[in-house]
Amino acid sequence: MVDIEQPKKKAAGVPAVLSSFKFGLREMGPARTGKVFAKMNQDGGFDCPSCAWPDPDHKRKHAAEFCENGAKAVAWEATRKRVPRSFFAENSIDDLFRISEYELGKLGRITEPLLLRAGADHYEPVGWDEAFDVVARHLRALDSPDDAVFYTSGRTSNEAAFLYQLLVRAYGTNNLPDCSNMCHESSGTALTRVIGSGKGAVTLEMLEEAELIVVVGQNPGTNAPRMLSHLEVAKKHGADIVSVNPLPEPGLMNFKNPQRPSGWVGKGTALADQHLQIRIGGDQALFLAVGHLLLEAEAAAPGTVLDKEFLERHTSGYELYAKHNAELDWPAVELATGLSRAEIEQFTQRFLKSKATVICWAMGLTQHREAVATITEIVNVLLLQGNIGKPGAGPCPVRGHSNVQGDRSMGIWEKMPESFLERLDNEFAFTAPREHGVDATATVQRLREGSVRVFFAMGGNFAMATPDTAVVHQGLRACDLTVQVSTKLNRSHTVTGREALILPTLGRTDHDHTAAGPQSVTVEDSQGAVHLSTGNLVPPAPDLLSEVQIVCALAQRLVPDVGEIPWSDFAKDYSLIRQRIGRTCDGYENFEDRLRANEGGFLLAHAARDHREFKTSDAKAQFSVNDLTWLPTEPGRLLLQTMRSHDQFNTTIYGLEDRYRGVHGTRDVVFVNPADLDELGLRDGQLVDIVSEFAGVERRAPGFRLVSYPTARGCVAAYYPETNVLMSADDVAKESNTPVAKGLTVRLEPAAS
Template identity: 50%
Template sequence: MSKLKTEQSAAENPEKLIELKVTEPKDWAAGVPAVYEAFKDLVQETGLLRGLGASLKMNQKGGFDCSSCAWPDPDDDRSQLAEYCENGAKALAEEATTKKLTPDFFAQNSVADLAKLNDYEIGKKGRIAQPVYLPAGATHYEPISWDDAFKKMADKVNSLESPNEAVFYTSGRTSNEASFMYQLFVREFGTNNMPDCSNMCHESSGTALTEVIGIGKGTVTLNDFYDTDVIIIMGQNPGTNHPRMLTALEKAKKSGSKIIAINPLHEAGLTAFKDPQKVKGFLGMGIKLADLYLQVNINGDMALFKAIEKLLLDAEKQNPGKVFDQEFIKEYTVGYDELIKDIEKQDVPKLCELAGVPVEQVQEAADMLRYKNRIIICWAMGITQHENGVDTIKEIANLVLLKGSIGRPGAGLCPVRGHSNVQGNRTMLIWEKLKDEPRKKLKKVFGFEPPKEKGFDTVEAIKAMHEGKLKFFFAMGGNFLSATPDTNYTAEGLRKLDMTVHVSTKLNRSHLVHGKEALILPCYSRSDKDIINGVEQIVSCENSMGVIQSSKGVLKPISDQFLSETQIVCRLAKTTFGEKTKVEWDKYASNYDLVRDEIAKVIPGCEDYNKRIRKPGGFYLPNAPRERKFKTEKYGDKAAFSVLKLPNHKLAADEYMMATIRSHDQFNTTIYGLEDRYRGIHNERRVIFMNSKDIEKAGFMGGDKVDLYNNHNGRERVAKLFVIVPYNIPERNTATYFPETNVLVPIDDVARESNTPVSKRVIIKIRKHVA
């Protein structure tokens, strides 16, 4: 193997350990340590005045939207001290850093040398300060002007035999304005090849909910959390992934709500919360969150819910109409009788065994729900990223519909979205499936014929790269390689492309695994001021509960070479189409109000868009199920019950289920640090959490170095050099951090219907590492 090929193969984090230290896991989240860690990062990266000044405007009305999670801001008063969490502060520190990558940096660091760094080291280098280009066969990125960059991209896409040889990816941080113009460019170009990060996270939620209630979004508002009886949190770790949710849970608890936590790992953020903005929390006196903690097996959630439904059905038979909301069921649903017949067949002890939860605890959960109908069920990727992810969400909907817990205050379905505008991207038509109604509106408003055929989603796009169907890849934000499954397979696909392009703020691994030619285009962050012709521009985002609000940067950009995502799209489109376009791209690049005027004509619920996003707190998009209005493709004006089969969880004697998870010092693929202090892991990421009994049975010990591997469909995938950490996790269940173990997630092991990679239940084997 040549030296060049050896260096190119480094698509993953380096297979080397740092210096692991293990301490006892925490049984509470936040508190003073969260404040310390947040401000430490801000000061180190930005300096005292720049970082702290910006933090006072983050998530405030009239300020800028945090680029981290999509948890909603309060409709009423917001904390003037800190309307953000520890990870929000770290996200701000990442983008507001004063460190920048100049031409000298790229001249001194080859692509191959940068690939030898881990993701944490790569991300800490600083902001990319100017466009850079990697010519075919070159070893170093070099500076390029914006005009030349646009010409290279335009020449490349115009040379394609078909528009469908190009693919355009979108991350969840892209604003509504940029997303709308992006999809407009792609569709005028002539393709629906628009994979996005939704394909890999909540696509299962959108697929399931659209079928059974008529909308692919959640049905609750933040205020519902303050007026509810029971909150169920499953497949989610809010203490790390959505820390601001803890404040809402604390408020719910004080209002009398009960919380049921369902998770294979005991997580600090589901156990207790110490609010550092309150005297008691600052002094270390927290509030208990979970009243009942069900430590379910990986993907045991459907079995658990079927067991709860069977126990509730038994109670309903004893007290007809008191447990199930029969009036709601009769007026608003279909499929009830079929579901009841299926529930009656269920064996509770067997279901509990499959779920991994004692019958007594499942009975306790059923008792907590028996006579309540103000119930909110929250979930995230621990539910969606399974082969049966869509079915599990339909099972969740079954319980909500049985209880009539939708379309009433304090009740409903709550898929908790990850990235800050991932829901807004889809609202703005970022999707590989363009429905007839928006297609007709685009044609009417802009005068061209949008393509009808379905495009590639994320998994399909990766396979198409391998098959030679794609030549050009464009990523609007994100870290495509590290976010996707089957890392080496994906890297091989990317390297087959003629050109890869990334719109980015900072360096990431996707820039180092590239096509024959590559471009990196630096853009503004959320916190940067975006001034065009002397006018400060605003953008807009949609949060996890369907609120659209404005976002306005406050910091002076550290480079005069940044462009906004909207400007990048418009200038690329103008260069690509020339005089052939039907769209006035220059106009939209100069004033985002004009973009919003067009959004108002195309997107339902966005009428009078410019005026409404300028109202403090923004506005809610229409959500018919909140008003008990259901419009489903299969069932008309009814919500639908579903009869669903349990997944097959059989394992060979030497196999384990592995869930990929985030560390606390991480958001999606961005690694802020090497401290997962809630789980007691310090200065290391290459660890595998295992049950102590499993460790002993396999002949291992805590601290042993091992390799993880599988042979899905005859192809061996290996993640080398991990350290075993004994942990409170069910037997035959394991957990590892992503993206380090994405290499083990098979490209063709996906959720039925949604095609989402099954990153939360990967079958693996474990062997001793041999140096």
């Protein structure tokens, strides 16, 4: 039953604990729940397959080092449910397509390879040998390796990701799109150019030492709940915290830490000292204005605001930036941000007071057309006061998927630099292709053209995660073969090529035992720490293979004679993979030795963070000059942002609840400011179609319920993946090519009765 109530003003606490264990008990039972939760994010245990938030060191690690959504992610994977053979015999591919994403995920783990033969309408179980032979046959038959695309999800381990990119390059292509293309590619693009590394320059300890923390375009209460614990520590140390978001999010209003008694019976901790309810697309203008005010304050009191020594020694482009930003169109800033000058000046006062500032952001910034420019404006503000490479300061992109950062470190990128490719050549005695491959957006465009013949996915749910949903589905169905390496069913298993394979794999929670003995894998978290992950559950079926073993088995059929690559040895002993990673991947030198010496893992080097060394074109941190851009709308038009509910992780739907926003029993809702409802002649609870407009093309998401909600004026919000149908594959962020999911121009039309 659909029920809409008032949004919450607090996050976590007893309801989060009850929700975690309720979900765990339902999926795993009491004994399994206790076993799994006790090992989650612990030394000697397994890494949560959900978000990429880092773990504290062993001295500060809590016995329950997980959050509500992490508990759901683990229970979803470690469920006792299995999908039997009879299910596929009874349900055709058309029947499967009619099952909702939510219901597909509830069916349980897949336990054997499944093949949809050409002309058939049902999956049938096959042996591993036949499954690999089918993939190899299709790939060998292509006119060019570039006719195949190899997608990767961020939950893949370092070892599997490294071997996957090695296989793909040994095959002869760089077509390695991954989920980072759709989320933090803008962060990497911006940060690499201006500080010399695409990774954030803040550790957990640095975050807790900050005097000012700005959380922009991020909802940590749902998307990275363990972050709230560290914000609480910073708050108790005296930090100011500011939230910048079109929607008020309860996690930043008040946090009831379930790891403390006060989180159970107390009032909780009020985290945000200021909430800036910014208009969608106004973040660049906001940080332009902050930079302008900091420059003005320095001019009024020379030597008291800017870090002149840092600027002179470590940066370039300051003079040009200062000249460009000397004048500011304040009316335009106020229109762009939806904020008053007084609010922005109050915000800037916090920068003036702070001696150590961290700015965090997530997809609320990265999925805009001007995302790269916006992030460079954030770095500009940090550079002015020397807020990088010192305790309590720096840029902090918060990655959303467990090992998405590690995937990139391992070479999962369509345009890896020449230095990496040369090391790969030398290590494995073959020549990797040099021509850049396709990213996720280009893959959608190629699917639209019908030029992808084989689509291979190592995890993820490409059919729903990407823009232009109908176009993607049509393109996947036109492929000769689609392959999904997965633990559970999702929409991508029901949108198939003329032939299709599902290759079931071990999950993070599963014990991985090979001929060489028990195996562990590694992950790299959002702040550059690397640690082991070891599953402890009996696998759902005795013949399941790990992702590492799947890659190696396919490679032995597809590229057995390319280079000098001991695929069979890698499949048995993952430490051998790590030795090769250590000789190939930046920052992972002596990888296996460092793991053995540090049970809790180790922190990767970061030149800008550790030594104020910047690996840019001029060895300096670079100021950027950007013109003010924003998103004006015509009367009757609104700006849409897509977002998660509290009961999902990316495209995985755990339930139909968004407890913090007061939505129960449905996902087909659109949140609208009550004043906008009145102005448009619409009413709370009414059913509407959301219609997007881009480049003269309209896209429609029908049958959404209006929810009166305190979002910014002129801005609306709705859940993805349901609203990905409104996105265009041609509407992308400049430079990073990330699909635009924030700032879509839409109108709301009453639904047909």
